[in-house]
Each structure stands twice: as C-alpha cells, then as structure tokens.
Amino acid sequence: MKERHASRRVVLRNSIPDKAIWEFAEEQGWKYLGHVPRDPDRGVFYEARWESSDGNTVHFIIDEFADTLYMVAQNHIEKAADDIAERIQSSLPTYSVDQLAEEFDVNMYPAGWAAALLRLGVAAPKTTDEEILTRIRESVGHREAAVRRAALWAMRYAAWPELKGELEKMLSVEKEPEIAEEIRRAIEAFSEAGGES
Numbered sequence: 001m002k003e004r005h006a007s008r009r010v011v012l013r014n015s016i017p018d019k020a021i022w023e024f025a026e027e028q029g030w031k032y033l034g035h036v037p038r039d040p041d042r043g044v045f046y047e048a049r050w051e052s053s054d055g056n057t058v059h060f061i062i063d064e065f066a067d068t069l070y071m072v073a074q075n076h077i078e079k080a081a082d083d084i085a086e087r088i089q090s091s092l093p094t095y096s097v098d099q100l101a102e103e104f105d106v107n108m109y110p111a112g113w114a115a116a117l118l119r120l121g122v123a124a125p126k127t128t129d130e131e132i133l134t135r136i137r138e139s140v141g142h143r144e145a146a147v148r149r150a151a152l153w154a155m156r157y158a159a160w161p162e163l164k165g166e167l168e169k170m171l172s173v174e175k176e177p178e179i180a181e182e183i184r185r186a187i188e189a190f191s192e193a194g195g196e197s
Contacts, residue, residue, distance in 0.1 A: 005078035007085035012069040013093040066118040114150035121154025164190035
C-alpha cells in the first residue's frame with residue numbers, strides 16, 4: 001500500500017459558517033465520504049471527509065482541544081496534497097502562520113498565551129519554522145502550568161523531529177507531575193515516529 005502524505009493543517013477562522021465549507025467542497029467537485037461524529041469521552045473530534053478527483057482525501061476537523069477548526073489534505077503524491085492546502089488557504093477565511101504568530105505576540109495573559117500557542121502549533125508547517133520554535137521555547141519555562149502544557153502540545157502538533165530534544169530538556173525541569181507524565185508520553189510518541197534525540 002502506497003504511503004499517504006499529509007499537507008500542513010490550514011487553520012480556518014472560527015467564524016466561518018459550515019455552509020461555506022460545504023459549498024467550497026461542492027465547487028471543487030469533491031465527493032463526500034462521510035463523517036466521524038465527535039466522542040468527547042474517547043477524545044474523538046468531529047471530522048468530515050471528502051475525496052477529490054485526483055485521489056486526495058480532504059478532512060475538516062473541529063479540534064476541541066485546541067479550540068480550532070482546520071482542514072488537511074492527504075495524497076500519495078506530497079505536492080498534490082500541498083496544492084489542495086494552498087487552494088483552501090487562498091479560498092476560505094483562514095489564518096496564516098504570520099497572523100497566528102502575531103496573535104501569540106499580543107497575548108500577555110496566560111489563558112490567551114496558551115490558546116494562541118496551541119493554534120500556532122496546529123498551523124505549523126511540515127518543516128521547522130524558527131519563528132514558531134522561538135515562541136515555543138519562550139513558553140516551556142513559563143510560571144503558569146497551562147502555558148507549559150500548551151507548549152508541550154504545540155510541539156506534539158508541529159511534530160518536527162528535533163522537538164524531541166526540546167521535550168527532553170523540558171522534562172528535566174518540569175515540576176508538575178501531570179505535565180511531566182504528558183511530556184514522557186510525548187517523547188515516546190516522537191520516538192515511535194522516529195524523532196531525533
């Protein structure tokens with residue numbers, strides 16, 4: 001079975017009406033494949049899926065953990081998936097990575113800081129972005145546990161191999177047992193995915 005490549009996640013504006021997404025899918029000629037209903041008890045988010053004529057599958061996800069809506073494309077050919085992501089970015093009301101970085105920069109209070117950092121992690125490109133990495137590093141030693149936890153999850157969403165080393169550094173100084181356990185699980189996930197040390 002051929003490997004499928006995922007595009008980056010394209011973060012949609014929370015104000016986008018459902019109708020706009022469905023109309024866009026129809027305009028693209030995508031065939032609706034069905035949806036996965038949300039199941040909060042099992043940590044499952046709502047997801048709608050379409051198939052395009054060139055073999056892409058396109059997924060719309062309501063990520064309740066990060067309080068973010070996003071779309072992602074998958075294809076056997078990486079460029080085909082990336083092209084769909086660019087079309088989504090330019091056609092629907094979305095956030096660019098720069099806009100999300102700016103949103104992060106203006107948030108001084110912990111709750112807003114954590115929320116903005118999570119969205120930035122969700123929107124992270126597939127290869128390391130130094131601007132995002134700097135903001136994650138600024139957050140790992142924050143006095144508020146919620147911000148440190150958001151930094152951990154931003155790393156999990158970004159999933160760049162070198163972040164495993166950042167997680168290991170974070171674990172060495174983390175005092176909260178619950179967050180330390182989440183960091184350990186994240187390091188295991190990076191190890192299983194072949195992340196670097």
